[in-house]
Amino acid sequence: MKTCFTLLLLILSSTFSFGQQTVRGEIRDIETEIPVFSATVRDMTDTSNIIGSISDIDGKFKLENVPFGRRKIVITYVGYQTQTLDVEVTSGREIVLNIKMEELAEQMEEIVVTADERGGVINEYATVSSATFSVEETERYAGGRQDPARLVSNFAGVSGTDDNRNDIVVRGNSPIGVLWKMEGMTIPNPNHFAVAGTTGGPVSALNNKMLDNSDFYMSAFPAMYGNSNAAVFDLRTRAGNNEQFEFTGQFGLMGTEFLAEGPLNKSGASYLVMGRYSTLSLFQMMGISIGTSAVPEYWDGAFVFNFPLKSKGKIKFFGLGGMSGIDIVLSDEEEPSEELYGESDRDQHFNTGFGVAGLSYMQPIGKKGLFRTTLGVTYQNQNSNHEFFDRHIGADGKYVLDTLYDLMAYNYNNLKVVGSMKYKHRISRNHIIEAGVEANGWFFDNRDSVLDPTHTNWVKRWDINDRSFFIEGFVQYKWKINNQWTMNLGVHSQYFDYSKSWSYAEPRFGLQYKPKPNQTIALGLGMHSQTQPEYLYSYHLEGQNGEKIYHLRNMDLSRSIHAVASYQIFPLEDLRIKSEVYFQQLYNVPISIYQNSFSMVNQGSGFQRFFPDSLQNTGTAQNYGLEVTLEKFFTKKWFLLFNISLYDSKYRGNDGVIRNTDFNGGFTTNLLIGKEFKFNDKHSIVASTKITWAGGKRYGVVDDSLSNYYQELVYQDTLYNEFQFKNYFRLDLKVAYKVNSKGVSHELGFDLVNVLNIKNVLGYSYAPQPNPAVAPVNLSYQLGFLPVFYYKIDFKVKRKKDRKPKVKTE
Numbered sequence: 040m041k042t043c044f045t046l047l048l049l050i051l052s053s054t055f056s057f058g059q060q061t062v063r064g065e066i067r068d069i070e071t072e073i074p075v076f077s078a079t080v081r082d083m084t085d086t087s088n089i090i091g092s093i094s095d096i097d098g099k100f101k102l103e104n105v106p107f108g109r110r111k112i113v114i115t116y117v118g119y120q121t122q123t124l125d126v127e128v129t130s131g132r133e134i135v136l137n138i139k140m141e142e143l144a145e146q147m148e149e150i151v152v153t154a155d156e157r158g159g160v161i162n163e164y165a166t167v168s169s170a171t172f173s174v175e176e177t178e179r180y181a182g183g184r185q186d187p188a189r190l191v192s193n194f195a196g197v198s199g200t201d202d203n204r205n206d207i208v209v210r211g212n213s214p215i216g217v218l219w220k221m222e223g224m225t226i227p228n229p230n231h232f233a234v235a236g237t238t239g240g241p242v243s244a245l246n247n248k249m250l251d252n253s254d255f256y257m258s259a260f261p262a263m264y265g266n267s268n269a270a271v272f273d274l275r276t277r278a279g280n281n282e283q284f285e286f287t288g289q290f291g292l293m294g295t296e297f298l299a300e301g302p303l304n305k306s307g308a309s310y311l312v313m314g315r316y317s318t319l320s321l322f323q324m325m326g327i328s329i330g331t332s333a334v335p336e337y338w339d340g341a342f343v344f345n346f347p348l349k350s351k352g353k354i355k356f357f358g359l360g361g362m363s364g365i366d367i368v369l370s371d372e373e374e375p376s377e378e379l380y381g382e383s384d385r386d387q388h389f390n391t392g393f394g395v396a397g398l399s400y401m402q403p404i405g406k407k408g409l410f411r412t413t414l415g416v417t418y419q420n421q422n423s424n425h426e427f428f429d430r431h432i433g434a435d436g437k438y439v440l441d442t443l444y445d446l447m448a449y450n451y452n453n454l455k456v457v458g459s460m461k462y463k464h465r466i467s468r469n470h471i472i473e474a475g476v477e478a479n480g481w482f483f484d485n486r487d488s489v490l491d492p493t494h495t496n497w498v499k500r501w502d503i504n505d506r507s508f509f510i511e512g513f514v515q516y517k518w519k520i521n522n523q524w525t526m527n528l529g530v531h532s533q534y535f536d537y538s539k540s541w542s543y544a545e546p547r548f549g550l551q552y553k554p555k556p557n558q559t560i561a562l563g564l565g566m567h568s569q570t571q572p573e574y575l576y577s578y579h580l581e582g583q584n585g586e587k588i589y590h591l592r593n594m595d596l597s598r599s600i601h602a603v604a605s606y607q608i609f610p611l612e613d614l615r616i617k618s619e620v621y622f623q624q625l626y627n628v629p630i631s632i633y634q635n636s637f638s639m640v641n642q643g644s645g646f647q648r649f650f651p652d653s654l655q656n657t658g659t660a661q662n663y664g665l666e667v668t669l670e671k672f673f674t675k676k677w678f679l680l681f682n683i684s685l686y687d688s689k690y691r692g693n694d695g696v697i698r699n700t701d702f703n704g705g706f707t708t709n710l711l712i713g714k715e716f717k718f719n720d721k722h723s724i725v726a727s728t729k730i731t732w733a734g735g736k737r738y739g740v741v742d743d744s745l746s747n748y749y750q751e752l753v754y755q756d757t758l759y760n761e762f763q764f765k766n767y768f769r770l771d772l773k774v775a776y777k778v779n780s781k782g783v784s785h786e787l788g789f790d791l792v793n794v795l796n797i798k799n800v801l802g803y804s805y806a807p808q809p810n811p812a813v814a815p816v817n818l819s820y821q822l823g824f825l826p827v828f829y830y831k832i833d834f835k836v837k838r839k840k841d842r843k844p845k846v847k848t849e
Contacts (some may be wrong), residue, residue, distance in 0.1 A: 060128045063101040063282075064136030066114065069163050070239040070465050071409045072401060073349060074098025075140055078116035084109075097351075105134075107720045107779045109673060112136070115516055118143055127175060129777070131784030131833030133283050137251065142468050144519030162254050162273070162470075164261035164527050167563035167603040168619060170194050172253045172272075174607030176673070180680075180714055181729040182771030182792050184293055185825055186251065187228070191272070193729075195619070195666040195682035196257050198707045200733045200767040202793070202822040203801065205230065206239035207271040208538040208702050209257050210621065211662040211688025214238045215643030216269025216569060222276060224409060224457045225266070225479065226395045227419040231363035233336040233391050234646050235421050235451055236572030242317075244339040244361035244393070248287060248298050249313055251277035252415045259563030259601040260622055262513040262529025262547040263461070263475060266600045268569045268625065276357050278345035279311030286315075291788075291829025294318055294337075301836075314340040326552045337363035346677055347739040352402035360394035370428040373437040384448055384807050386426040393419040397457070409463040411475075412606075417455045424448035427494065446494075449487035449501065451574060456480040461588070469519045476512040481537075487576050490587045492748050500650065502587070503577045507537035515547075525551045525763055533596075535570050540596045542568040557609040564603075568596040571629060571639065578650065595656040597639065598627040613674040618667045623692075628658035634694040636759040641690070641701040647751075659701065660690035673713070678727075680711040699760040704734030704767075721779045729771040735764035736802050745815050752816070764800040769793050783834040792825040 062082070066075040080100045082090040092100040102112075105128050110122040119140045126134050141163060161171060173189060183190040188207055192199025198208040206214040217238040219226050227233075230240025255270040256264065264271045279300030287298040296315035303310055305429040320336040339361030346354040367387040397415030404410055427446035433439040461475030485500035511533035518526045527549035533542045545566040551561045571594045579587040600623070607617040631637040632653045640660045642649055664686025671679040688703035713727030745753040775788035793799075799821040806817035 059104040059106055060130060060133065061101060061103055062105045062110070062112065062126065062128060062134040062136070063099070064134075064138055066098040066100065066116075066138045066140060067503075068366065069139035069141045069161075070463060070471055071403055071407060072351075073403050074404060075116055075119070076139065078114055078119075081113050081115075082110050084111045085111045087409065094798065108717060109676070109715065111674070114138055114140065116140060117543040125175075129784040129833065130779035130782060131835060132192075132285050132287075133280055133835075135278075135280055137277075143522055144469050144525070145522050156193070160700075161252060161275075162261060162518060164263070164473075164529070164549070165254065165256065166259070166525075166527055166551050167561045167605045168196070168258035168621065169254060169256045172250075172255050174247045174250055174252065178247065179673075179678075179725055179727055179773070179775070180711055180792060181713075181727045181773035182731075182769070184790060184792070185247060185829075186293075187241060187245050187247055187253075187272075187274075188243055190247075191255050193680060193682075193709055193711060194255065194257070195617075195668045195709075196664070196684050196686075197270075197529075198684075198702070198704055198706075198733060200704065200707070200731070200736070200799075201801070202646070202769075202799070202825075203642065204239050204241055204646075205243060205505040206237070207270060207272070208644075208683075210623065210664060211686050211700055211704075212269035212623075213640050213643040213700075213702060214269070215245050215572060215639070216267055218264065218267035218271045219274070220264075220271065221274040221359070221395060222355065222397055222399045222415075223413040223459050223461070224395075224397055224415045225417075225455075225477065226274075226359075226392050227417050227453070227455075229359065229393065229395075231361060232335065232365065232389065232646075233290075233341070233393070233419075233421065235648055237643055237645075239644070242293070242337060242363070244317060244333070244337075244359070245274070246296070246313060246339070246341060248296075249276055249311060249341045249343065251275040251361075258551070258623065259547070259565040259603050260567065262515045262531045262545075263473070264543075265511045265513070265531045265533045265545070265567070266509070266569050268567050268597055276341075276343045276355070277311070277357070278343060279309035281307045281309035281345070281347075285833065286836065287831065287833050289829055289831040290318070291831075292827045293829070297319060303344070303346075309345050311343040311345075312341070314338070314839050315456040332366055333367040335363065335365045337361060348402070348417055350402060352400065355399045355401075356397075357399070358394070358396040360392070360396075362390070362392040364388075364390040368424070370430070370440055370443050384427060386428065386443075387423065388425075389421075389423040391419075391421050393417070404462075407465040410423055411459075411461045411463075413457070413459045415457045418459060419453045420451065422448075422450040422618065427490075431532070436740070444494075445490075447487075447489040450485075451487075451501075452484045453573065454482040456482075471517040471519075473515045474513065476510065478511075479509040480506070481508060481573075482506045482571070483577065485574060492750065498581070501574075502579070505537075505577065509533070509535050514601050523553045527551075533568065535596070537576055538570075538593055538595065540570070540594075542596055542598070559605070561605040561607075562603070563601070563605070564599070564600045565600060568598045568627075570596060572642070574648070575651070590653045591651070594629050594654060595627055597625065597629065597656070599623055614674070615670045616668070617670075618665070620665050621663060623662040625660040625662070626658075627656045627657055627688070628660060629654040630658035630693045631655075634692075636692045636696065636698060636754075636756045638690050638692050638700075641760075644701070655693075657693070658691060660688070662686065662688045673715075676715040676717065678711075678713045679711065683708045694756065699737050701737055701760065703737060703760075706732040707731075723777050724774065725777065726772075726774045728773070729769075731767065731769045731771075733767045735766050735800060737753045738762050738764060738802060740805060741814065743816075746805060746815050747807070750807070751807065752803060764802070767799045769799065770795050771796075785834065786829075786831040788829050790827040790829075792827060795822060796824040798823070 078094040114122040188205035231242040284301035294315040298313035300311040325481040344356040399413040425446040428443040429441040459477035463473040487503040513531045515529040529547040531545045547565040603621040629639040668682040688700040710730040717723040739754040739759040772791045778785040801819040
């Protein structure tokens, strides 16, 4: 081990001559995807040595001999909004930029330099409550573990106070309300160990190395997005380098991975493939103990094949998938121990898998139209079985196993065939209209059996093989009144065949006003709706004669109304202040037909499914709050991000009592500060820290007798969510040492999570006791100090035409 570490230091400290890199890319119109010809691209980092280029007829540009380090790239074109990009140039990888420029509402005779567009979003219809997930930016944030879902918790309004999972909680809403999309198609939960009915998990199967900048929406979404009441994460995959073969290898706590990309032909086609395997499983194979026998095993992979067409269009073939499993075996223990996961009275075996494959086609139509279509298939599986055991402590103080028998097993399989089409037309520079439709064919096979509470009889809860479909459509209109005023109008509609649920017309409205080039005032309004967790529709009870009663099949859509007002100002070119105030009214929420506290707004987090009795769509909930963000972009070798969210989230069950939702923490605060220490063109260190302070989780009073009977926690209705654990606090630190060598770049990083080892409360868990008089409750805590390390290497392989010919000598 010492020899390996010494070798690594030698590699990192090896000296090569200082170098430069190429920054190139493609510029297209954001509305029509037509290449922008003759745009000016300049590296403005050093105004005494400006490096420039002009885009050609295909919108392509190239900046040669760009020095290593962080660079400021400015793109200008007559009649279009100026763009400013911050990029990090390294020796091991070319920088390839895909730039979208938006035409101004009023034609100017000269180039108009507008306010810095950093902090905006890719989607031109977004008015409020949206942010761009920038891969380059988020990689430097501490505590993110290179997980896109955890990294968005740095945005105002997003709570990330569960160290064990990456559930996205937005403005007090349940994570159920989060919609995942990729390249225009809806995809299943992209996380390992994903429990049915959730949108998060402990480990993401998404890898930010295969993602392009993507958009994240938190409220009042544009009309093209439906089937969500909380948030939308619209992911875009990046194309591989179409001129240079490049490779990435990474070894770290979260996985051992590789990535390869390069050209497929001389016409600009490219490929990108990658894979990852859990490092902890590799440690187990090598006999290295990590303190538990329940080692999570997972692997994932992705691919992107990109084909530009002579007609200025593009075809992209993409895919993403992974599998995961864990075996928590306690019955063979001889001495008491504290496992990292699981319950103490059963062995648990849990496996998941998912896959996404799609083919997208984009084609400009003339000079004013744009057609997009995507066809794809998604698959998701979850299966688990539990074995219950009784044991006692023998005379020697060790466990003696008395009985071991099957307790529960389930297997869910979901296959979807997805198709979407969109057409956008620019009527004039001031008027743009777009319409589209997406259809999902759903095929599912769900099986589940469990012993009743007396462990006497088997009960079937799922036993079905069926199909259905979901279809949605939208129309979106954008009116650029002038360079100060912009209006977005839209309507969305959706239909879910299985429950015969319609949402006929959901209006969306956005208005944006720029009183000055550096200020923006915006308003967003919208109606939204969402289906319930899919596995619940096929859950059944048994009648007196053993017949199946699908008591949840007719659950209607949950609905909501969003209202947001926003103000943003750039007091300096690299400093942004933004505030938003919002109100959300949720209605038609499923609640129990009996007078109790149950509501669907409290579901969707954790590792447990839930099994409700009959429900009715008469529940309501309200979320409202204020958010403030102060962001200093990464300039002059340092950055800062501070935000605070004050909010309240309440709901009403069938008993008429107004209660706190499970996700009503009350406030969330994030402070991130980072600094780059550059020693020369080759060596640099980037250090960042993050402080999170947020309201604690809600809890109630446990009903001991019912918990013992059902063998799971059951709370008293009267005091449900009446109390709150102490506030959550966490300090993270990330340090990355970077080295640029000749054609190779190295990065050695340490992401130290919860540096102070604070014991944040996770919540109560069910823990059966030998003595029935003792409450079956255990107070569980979140992760303590977690050091996440990684080493990454990027390098290029020259093609034959790039290699210098050998000189023959006599």
